[in-house]
Amino acid sequence: MENVEAECRSLAEVIARIGDKWTVMVCGHLSEGTHRFNALKHRIPGISHRMLTITLRGLERDGLVARKAYATVPPKVEYCLTPLGQSLTGPLATLASWARENRPALEQARTAFDRRAAQG
Amino acid sequence: MENVEAECRSLAEVIARIGDKWTVMVCGHLSEGTHRFNALKHRIPGISHRMLTITLRGLERDGLVARKAYATVPPKVEYCLTPLGQSLTGPLATLASWARENRPALEQARTAFDRRAAQG
């Protein structure tokens, strides 16, 4: 790898963007297909009404998610991934499989480290 | 993709782990090779002494970074990626190239969204 600097910066940007508490969860569920606001809210345990709104707004702003509002009563709003958002699911899936494969190693390292730290 | 739930959760874990302000930068520089504490500090603009320590400790705890201290005066401490840490650079590089390729699209979407929001 030649210019780690530039790679790092652009990578740090994306990570900072999607690295918040809820964005990946929202993206993951939208990768399954279109969902309404409350459908998402019920599928993502623990998320607050407000944070779901903010998260979706951020994704929409970055062109990763498309919002479609129907002028009905009561209102109905659907969210889905844009092509750009779909193109992100590939890299994320790569990271996800690394996560699944190496989670045991991570946990083991953690407990080993903590045990060492505890006794000195 | 079948069980988006499990994938999402493990992915969310890694993202939460490496999604803080400095971890990816540190990993990126260590992917170049072994570095001393102050070498890292000087190469990562803006990082504080304290946050570099905390970030390195966290990576060491997860078994991604190895710490080697030499009992000399003055002290000398070297950090490098473990095999586990190196195995993470692949997935991260995938994400990094997505980031580099799509940054223009992201910025364009953002300015378009903000313009729409500004005028109504």
Added chain:
DNA sequence: CGGTATCCTCCCAGATACTG
């Protein structure tokens, strides 16, 4: 040189309540 401790500030995110 590298690490730790303390203090302080700011912003994130949850809770709640109100609007269309």
Added chain:
DNA sequence: CAGTATCTGGGAGGATACCG
């Protein structure tokens, strides 16, 4: 049903100073 506004606590991270 979906979105917004306001308040508030807690954690993240910077500055500083002091140890080994």
